Amino acid sequence: xxxxxxxxxxxxxxxxxxxxxxxxxxxxxxxxxxxxxxxxxxxxxxxxxxxxxxxxxxxxxxxxxxxxxxxxxxxxxxxxxxxxxxxxxxxxxxxxxxxxxxxxxxxxxxxxxxxxxxxxxxxxxxxxxxxxxxxxxxxxxxxxxxxxxxxxxxxxxxxxxxxxxxxxxxxxxxxxxxxxxxxxxxxxxxxxxxxxxxxxxxxxxxxxxxxxxxxxxxxxxxxxxxxxxxxxxxxxxxxxxxxxxxxxxxxxxxxxxxxxxxxxxxxxxxxxxxxxxxxxxxxxxxxxxxxxxxxxxxxxxxxxxxxxxxxxxxxxxxxxxxxxxxxxxxxxxxxxxxxxxxxxxxxxxxxxxxxxxxxxxxxxxxxxxxxxxxxxxxxxxxxxxxxxxxxxxxxxxxxxxxxxxxxxxxxxxxxxxxxxxxxxxxxxxxxxxxxxxxxxxxxxxxxxxxxxxxxxxxxxxxxxxxxxxxxxxxxxxxxxxxxxxxxxxxxxxxxxxxxxxxxxxxxxxxxxxxxxxxxxxxxxxxxxxxxxxxxxxxxxxxxxxxxxxxxxxxxxxxxxxxxxxxxxxxxxxxxxxxxxxxxxxxxxxxxxxxx
Amino acid sequence: xxxxxxxxxxxxxxxxxxxxxxxxxxxxxxxxxxxxxxxxxxxxxxxxxxxxxxxxxxxxxxxxxxxxxxxxxxxxxxxxxxxxxxxxxxxxxxxxxxxxxxxxxxxxxxxxxxxxxxxxxxxxxxxxxxxxxxxxxxxxxxxxxxxxxxxxxxxxxxxxxxxxxxxxxxxxxxxxxxxxxxxxxxxxxxxxxxxxxxxxxxxxxxxxxxxxxxxxxxxxxxxxxxxxxxxxxxxxxxxxxxxxxxxxxxxxxxxxxxxxxxxxxxxxxxxxxxxxxxxxxxxxxxxxxxx
Numbered sequence: 078x079x080x081x082x083x084x085x086x087x088x089x090x091x092x093x094x095x096x097x098x099x100x101x102x103x104x105x106x107x108x109x110x111x112x113x114x115x116x117x118x119x120x121x122x123x124x125x126x127x128x129x130x131x132x133x134x135x136x137x138x139x140x141x142x143x144x145x146x147x148x149x150x151x152x153x154x155x156x157x158x159x160x161x162x163x164x165x166x167x168x169x170x171x172x173x174x175x176x177x178x179x180x181x182x183x184x185x186x187x188x189x190x191x192x193x194x195x196x197x198x199x200x201x202x203x204x205x206x207x208x209x210x211x212x213x214x215x216x217x218x219x220x221x222x223x224x225x226x227x228x229x230x231x232x233x234x235x236x237x238x239x240x241x242x243x244x245x246x247x248x249x250x251x252x253x254x255x256x257x258x259x260x261x262x263x264x265x266x267x268x269x270x271x272x273x274x275x276x277x278x279x280x281x282x283x284x285x286x287x288x289x290x291x292x293x294x295x296x297x298x299x300x301x302x303x304x305x306x307x308x309x310x311x312x313x314x315x316x317x318x319x320x321x322x323x324x325x326x327x328x329x330x331x332x333x334x335x336x337x338x339x340x341x342x343x344x345x346x347x348x349x350x351x352x353x354x355x356x357x358x359x360x361x362x363x364x365x366x367x368x369x370x371x372x373x374x375x376x377x378x379x380x381x382x383x384x385x386x387x388x389x390x391x392x393x394x395x396x397x398x399x400x401x402x403x404x405x406x407x408x409x410x411x412x413x414x415x416x417x418x419x420x421x422x423x424x425x426x427x428x429x430x431x432x433x434x435x436x437x438x439x440x441x442x443x444x445x446x447x448x449x450x451x452x453x454x455x456x457x458x459x460x461x462x463x464x465x466x467x468x469x470x471x472x473x474x475x476x477x478x479x480x481x482x483x484x485x486x487x488x489x490x491x492x493x494x495x496x497x498x499x500x501x502x503x504x505x506x507x508x509x510x511x512x513x514x515x516x517x518x519x520x521x522x523x524x525x526x527x528x529x530x531x532x533x534x535x536x537x538x539x540x541x542x543x544x545x546x547x548x549x550x551x552x553x554x555x556x557x558x559x560x561x562x563x564x565x566x567x568x569x570x571x572x573x574x575x576x577x578x579x580x581x582x583x584x585x586x587x588x589x590x591x592x593x594x595x596x597x598x599x600x601x602x603x604x605x606x607x608x609x610x611x612x613x614x615x616x617x618x619x620x621x622x623x624x625x626x627x628x629x630x631x632x633x634x635x636x637x638x639x640x641x642x643x644x645x646x647x648x649x650x651x652x653x654x655x656x657x658x659x660x661x662x663x664x665x666x667x668x669x670x671x672x
Numbered sequence: 673x674x675x676x677x678x679x680x681x682x683x684x685x686x687x688x689x690x691x692x693x694x695x696x697x698x699x700x701x702x703x704x705x706x707x708x709x710x711x712x713x714x715x716x717x718x719x720x721x722x723x724x725x726x727x728x729x730x731x732x733x734x735x736x737x738x739x740x741x742x743x744x745x746x747x748x749x750x751x752x753x754x755x756x757x758x759x760x761x762x763x764x765x766x767x768x769x770x771x772x773x774x775x776x777x778x779x780x781x782x783x784x785x786x787x788x789x790x791x792x793x794x795x796x797x798x799x800x801x802x803x804x805x806x807x808x809x810x811x812x813x814x815x816x817x818x819x820x821x822x823x824x825x826x827x828x829x830x831x832x833x834x835x836x837x838x839x840x841x842x843x844x845x846x847x848x849x850x851x852x853x854x855x856x857x858x859x860x861x862x863x864x865x866x867x868x869x870x871x872x873x874x875x876x877x878x879x880x881x882x883x884x885x886x887x888x889x890x891x892x893x894x895x896x897x898x899x900x901x902x903x904x905x906x907x908x909x910x911x912x913x914x915x916x917x918x919x920x921x922x923x924x925x926x927x928x929x930x931x932x933x934x935x936x937x938x939x940x941x942x943x944x945x946x947x948x949x950x951x952x953x954x955x956x957x958x959x960x961x962x963x
Contacts, residue, residue, distance in 0.1 A: 124752070129838035130846060131865050141842040155752040158834045160866065163743050299864075489675070 118664070118671040121584050122153040126167060127178040129158040131529065132298070134550055138607045139250055139574055139598065140178045142647050146597040150654040151670035162300065166311035168577065169404065170202045172209060175582050176594070180253070180548075182316075183571035184623045185329060186341060187234055188438035191219045192408025193623075194246055203310045203404025209580045210246040223412075226435040227338040234337055235632040238618035242639055244588045248595035249623050250574040251604050251612040254567045258537045258557040259544040267568035269546055272320025273328045273344070273512060276480065278544065280516040291492070291521040295542035297533045301526055302486045306472040307446050308392070308403040315524055316546060321493060322372075323446035323477035326363060326382065327351065331512060334627045340440045341627070344510035346501070347377070347447060347478065358414065359431035359439055366500050367425065371449045372475075372482040374498070379427040383419040384450040386429075386442075390416050392465040394457040401465050412442045452476050481522060493522040531556075537563055551611040569613060571625050584672065589661035593654070595621075595639045602647040615640070682791060689792040690799065697796075697893050698803045706803040716807040720814040720939045727821050739864065742829050749832045750869065751839055754918050766917040767836045767910045771845050774911070779847050782908035785901065786848065789908075790873060793880050793901045800891055809887050816879050816934030823926055824872045833869040837913030848912040871915040874923030875930065877902040882931045 125144055130137040140156055147154035159167065167173045184190065192204060196211030218237040222230050257268020263283065269275050279292060296315050304312040307319045320328075327343035335341045345351065350364040369377035389410040391400035402410075410416065414432025421427045431439045456467035475483050480499050484492035500506055501513055525542055527533040530553055536542040538560035549557070557565045578585040578594065585591060600614045615621045617633040621640065643653040655665055664671045694703055706713065731738075758765050794817075801810035837846035881902035884894045906923075909915040915923075 129834045129865060130841040131838050134841045134846075137838070137841050141840045155756070156839070157749050157752050158839055159749065160743065163747075166744075 118666070120151070120153045120669040121672055122155075123147060123175045123582075123584075125154060125156045125176045125178060126159050126164055126174045127156070128161045128164055132161045133180060133548075135253065135607055136178050136180060136574065139576075139603060142603070143176075143178065143576065143598055146644075146649045146654075147594075149649050149651045150597065150658070151651075151665055151668050153669070160299070162312050169204060169207050169310045172207070172579065172581065174577075175579050175585065177575075177577045178250075179575055179577070181573050181575040181623060183573065184625075185444075185571070186438070186441055187337060187619075187624050187626065188223055188412075188441055189408065190237070190622065190624060191223055191411075191438075195219050195408075197411075198408070201402055201404070201407060203407060205402075205404070205407050208246045208577055210244075211580075212244055212246075214240055215244065215246075223438045224433045224435050226340075226437050230338045230435065230437055231336075231630060234619070234630055238622060238624075238630075238633055239635070241622050242618055242636065243592065245578075245591040245595045245639060246580070247575055247577040247622070248598075248639060249615045249621050250576060250598050251600055251608065251614055252570060252573045252620070252625065253548070253608060254611040254613070255570045255572075256549040256551065256554060256565065256567050256611060257545045258534065258549065258560075258563050258565055260537075260540065261562050261564045263543060264564075265544060265566050268549075268566050269544065270316045270570075271331075272317045272479075273331055275317055275321060275522065275546075276516065277331055277512050279519050279522075280513055281518060282515050283518055287518040289520055291523040292519040293541065293543045294522060294524050295527065295533045295536050295545045296524050296547045297527040297529050298547065299528075302491050304471045304473075305475045305483070306467075306470055307448070307475075308389070308405050308467060309469075310404045315491070315526075318491070318493075318524070319446065319475070319477075320479075321481050321522070322475050322479045322483060323448070324479045325444045325446050327440075327443040328510070329444060335437075336628050337626055337630045338437060340436045343440055343443055344512060345508050346510065347382075348443070349506075349508050351443070353436060355436075359434055359436065361429045361431065361439070361443075363427050363429060365425040365427075366506060368500050369478060370498050371451075371478050372496055373449075373452075375449065375451055376424075377447070377449070377478050378424040379421045381450050382427055382447055383416075383421050384454070385445060385448045386410050386413055386416045386419060388448060388453055388457070388467070389445065392457055392467040393459050394454070396457060396459050397463075401459070401463050401468070404468070406445045409442050409445050412439050447478065449476055449478070480517075484521070489526050491524040491526065493524075495521050534560075551607075551609040554609075554611070567611065571623075573615075573623050573625075575623060587661075590658075590663075592638065593657045593661070596641055596643060596657075597649060597654070599642045599644065599647045600640070601642070606647065682788065685788050686791045686795065689788070690796055693792070693796050693897070694799050697891055697897070698800055702803045703799070710802075713802060713807055713810075717810055717814060719943075720811050720818070723939050724814050724818045724821070727818050727825075731821065731825055738829055742832060742866070746830060747832065748830060751832070751834045754833060754869065754916050755839060758917055762917075765836070765843070767844055767913060770907065770911045771847075771913065774845065774847065778911070782904070782911045783848060783852050785904040786873070786908040786912060786914075787852075789901050790877065790905050793877055793898060793905065796894075797880055797883065797898075800894060801887070804890060809883070809890075811938060812931075812934040813880075813883055814934075815937065815939060816883065816930040817876065819930040819933040820872065820875050820879055820926060823929070824870060824875060827870055827922075828867040831869050832866045833916075833919070834866060835868045835914045835919075836910075836916060838865055844913045846913050848914060868915050869919050870922030870926050871906075871909050871919040872923065873909050874906045874915070874920045875926040877905040878924050878927035879930050879934075882927060883934075886931075886935070 125140050127136045127140040144154045144156045164177065164179065168177050192198060194206060194210055194215055196216050198205035199209050199211055215237070218233055218240060221233040222237060225233060255268050255270065259265045262285065265278065269278055298313050301313050301315050305319065307323055324347045326348040327345050330342040330344050333342040347365055347369060348363045349366045352362045354360050354362065363382065365379060371377050388394065389403045389406050392403050393401045412431060412434050414430045418430045419427060429442065453467060456465065456470055458466045460466050460469065480496055480501060481493035482496040484494040495517065501509060525536055527536060530549060533545055533547065534553060534556045537545055537557070554565060557563055576598065578591050580586050604610065604612045604614045616636065618636050619626060619630050619633045621636055643657065644650045658670055797813050801813055836844035881898045884891065884898040888895045906920055910917060910920060
């Protein structure tokens with residue numbers, strides 16, 4: 078026993094030791110294997126793109142709040158400033174983004190949401206569904222509002238906005254007031270942006286007018302005059318300029334206040350008369366004015382109008398398999414049932430077939446700028462994959478049919494000359510738009526281009542500029558008020574700050590996540606602190622989706638939960654937001670939101 | 673209109689500063705002597721000056737192409753990385769720290785330094801080294817400036833970066849263009865707001881200061897003057913929210929490299945060695961072909 082005992086002890090000791098060692102190793106290797114086999118969940122990452130503060134300080138501030146709040150919610154949020162033209166390119170053409178903050182020029186009519194959200198446009202460029210959003214429910218409601226009018230349309234719109242509160246493909250932060258400055262003697266009622274608003278100024282009777290000089294308009298920005306192509310989106314531009322050069326069939330009136338179920342009021346422009354017929358599908362018979370000419374003295378006729386709609390649908394004019402639609406005005410073109418069935422009756426008359434489209438939506442097609450066929454037809458040449466010459470042309474000497482023709486441009490100015498042959502310049506044309514009653518009080522228009530807003534306001538104070546036509550940030554209002562002989566004008570607008578989500582991003586594809594993200598901006602704080610009150614918060618469901626409308630839409634009072642900010646004074650309460658994410662199935666590890 | 677008045681204003685102020693500094697630091701007699709036999713001095717510097725002019729001309733004539741290449745083809749936006757690097761390295765961003773001292777007087781001073789002081793700092797060495805008995809220092813200065821531009825502009829093509837004021841107006845104040853909006857029409861002529869890494873304001877100013885130190889025996893007074901000005905320019909770029917701390921560090925390194933290049937090489941020498949290299953590679957084949 079004495080002899081055996083120690084050896085057994087030694088053996089058992091060894092066995093025990095190796096057993097422990099092996100099992101320890103086994104435990105270790107299990108963990109090792111499971112780590113190697115399963116990638117551990119990673120933190121959710123989002124990159125927010127917006128313009129640098131030089132281009133839009135408010136957008137940069139909204140981005141800053143969003144970034145801080147996303148980070149507090151455990152998301153690895155980074156921010157990439159990117160110049161305006163490139164941001165449009167990334168978001169509207171390449172779809173290369175996660176989240177973007179941008180000032181949207183505004184939705185003229187509810188039907189514009191059709192272009193923004195209908196899944197038919199997922200593969201298209203421009204403001205046609207840049208989110209890659211597709212939802213059969215939304216599609217159906219978008220189509221229904223398009224084909225109905227009156228109460229039926231109002232009901233489908235209300236239903237649509239209710240539904241959007243849940244799917245949140247994008248969200249609206251605030252509607253900035255349009256702020257501008259003008260020489261006191263002009264006594265303007267609002268700062269102009271749309272072409273018709275500039276025409277309105279030129280038609281005002283002034284005490285010491287009419288003037289034998291051009292109206293001097295102050296704008297600021299980089300590379301504003303590089304591309305004067307009305308069909309492209311990836312460029313900077315002077316608002317309203319192309320609308321002055323290119324006339325549409327009709328322009329939405331400056332005094333329009335229509336009900337959601339009714340068509341908006343339009344002033345006839347190139348069209349002398351438009352007759353609607355609802356027998357077996359909606360058609361509009363358009364009679365053009367007599368004696369219309371392009372700026373290069375060619376005749377403008379009904380073929381140009383038919384061409385414009387065909388060209389917007391396919392800028393290759395059938396040269397490629399499939400189509401190459403224009404990134405702008407594309408949605409309005411789809412209001413027509415079939416561009417191939419536009420019937421040109423004679424030089425001045427044509428019939429636009431709208432099929433099942435209702436009139437409230439259909440009238441939007443009238444505001445598409447009409448392009449000269451003889452200039453744009455050769456630009457249908459295909460120069461690269463899904464790219465035609467029309468989509469890359471600078472169009473640096475635009476030939477339109479507007480009241481003004483392109484004069485000259487340099488780095489710091491752009492001059493529009495009066496187009497004397499325009500039929501609307503004579504007072505006795507039939508059906509002349511009422512806005513032109515005292516037109517013109519100035520000879521032409523001259524844009525003075527400044528490097529930034531401060532320089533633009535200096536020019537205004539010096540008297541070098543009559544009126545400003547670019548956004549004036551709220552904190553610069555005092556600069557205008559302090560200057561003598563100059564007055565501030567403001568008006569509420571339909572343009573809005575938008576936060577858009579790329580549905581192709583794995584997390585942003587989840588509507589619950591988008592819904593939470595849409596809550597992470599304190600809209601009330603943004604309006605009071607960033608805008609100094611010069612903005613309006615969206616307070617109805619339609620307003621949360623960029624659609625203010627001219628009059629109230631019934632049944633849009635409920636804005637839950639998008640309008641609820643889980644925090645105070647711009648900062649979120651991290652616990653509350655984490656709770657929201659946990660409720661929709663997400664997990665946290667050490668404060669980081671996991672995929 | 674505004675650009676013309678801004679440039680005129682700048683020319684007037686800087687010319688006054690240059691005249692004063694020339695009289696005090698160089699001395700009237702020395703400068704008069706240098707002007708009398710300007711001819712040989714110019715001849716010596718002609719080649720390096722031509723190269724500098726060529727670099728600036730290439731820069732000026734290719735702006736449109738470069739912007740397209742930089743933004744659309746390469747598109748390396750490193751702004752988020754610069755921001756996060758500094759968040760990681762410092763408890764508080766150096767720009768934020770500097771801006772906590774902001775006061776109207778300080779802002780006026782830094783705006784003055786950023787625009788007028790900088791122009792003076794860059795131009796005065798040309799006069800000072802021109803008045804010396806040989807042109808070595810002037811050639812060094814010109815070559816170092818050329819290197820600064822050539823390397824800096826290459827970085828600008830490779831990387832897009834926005835400065836603090838453009839990145840986040842809530843964290844950083846955009847002081848320069850608030851105080852002096854027209855200065856933008858001037859800086860726009862020279863640069864775009866995507867070109868901040870590295871800071872050429874820093875690198876050129878520090879280049880002048882480093883060279884001042886190397887020529888301290890000839891112009892002892894110029895060392896403290898250029899030192900104070902250069903440091904002020906460097907601080908002003910951050911104080912005014914134009915540059916990140918990283919840009920300034922990269923700019924200082926670029927200055928060191930450029931001064932090294934300026935001291936070690938000459939344009940003539942570089943030209944000769946390139947020719948020798950090309951001759952050895954292709955020279956034989958060329959002559960064989962001719963036979």
